[in-house]
Amino acid sequence: MADRGPASTEPVDGYDILKRPHYLIALGIGAISGLIAAFGETLYIGVAAATLLVSGSLFTLALTTAIAPLVEESTKPLGLLLLKEDERLRFDLPSWALLGSLAGVGFGFAENIVYFFGALPYGLGVAFSLLFMRGLLTAPLHAMTTTITGFGIGMWQKSQNARLLLVCLVTAMVIHGSFNLLASVV
Secondary structure: OOOOOOOOOOOEOOEOOOOHHHHHHHHHHHHHHHHHHHHHHHHHHHHHHHHHHHOHHHHHHHHHHHHHHHHHHHHOOHHHHHHHHHOOOOOOHHHHHHHHHHHHHHHHHHHHHHHHHHHHHHOHHHHHHHHHHHHHHHHHHHHHHHHHHHHHHHHHHHHOOHHHHHHHHHHHHHHHHHHHHHHHHO
16 A cells, blocks of 8 residues: 555545645634624614613623624624535544644734724724733634634534534634633723
8 A cells, every 4th residue: 555645645544634724724714704794793782782772781781792793703603604615524523623623723813904904093002902912812803713613613514413503603703702701890
């Protein structure tokens, strides 16, 4: 049997080998979804508008702890779903988790750039401070939660049980919402 080294394109143990395009798809679609979500969340304000009648702070809380995690955690893994469903690729669980992490990094980077440009009217120092703080706090959050979702996609593929993906996706949403709640309170 021929040596199946890192340059091999043969599946190992029935799983496809991760290649550079797979990494780029996860990272790139993660970044694109970050741009869309950063701008698109303003479209969901109407959903939370009913809370504005009760309290302005309740409105902000609903937007950051419920709507943002729902929108963001649903869009970040789109590249992974493309690889699974459209390309019919089969990866092992660590590979799906790694692709999820890359999607989260791409998302976090793009979202932080949007916030950076949004803060520029307040001065370059404020914009860079925001970029630095968000880079330390939210980029790892996005990577972690999408790693969980990527793992869920792998579990779904392995077991053919989509509920496993749903459990991982809801877990990611709860972690994200909890982070946003703590950030809102502090």
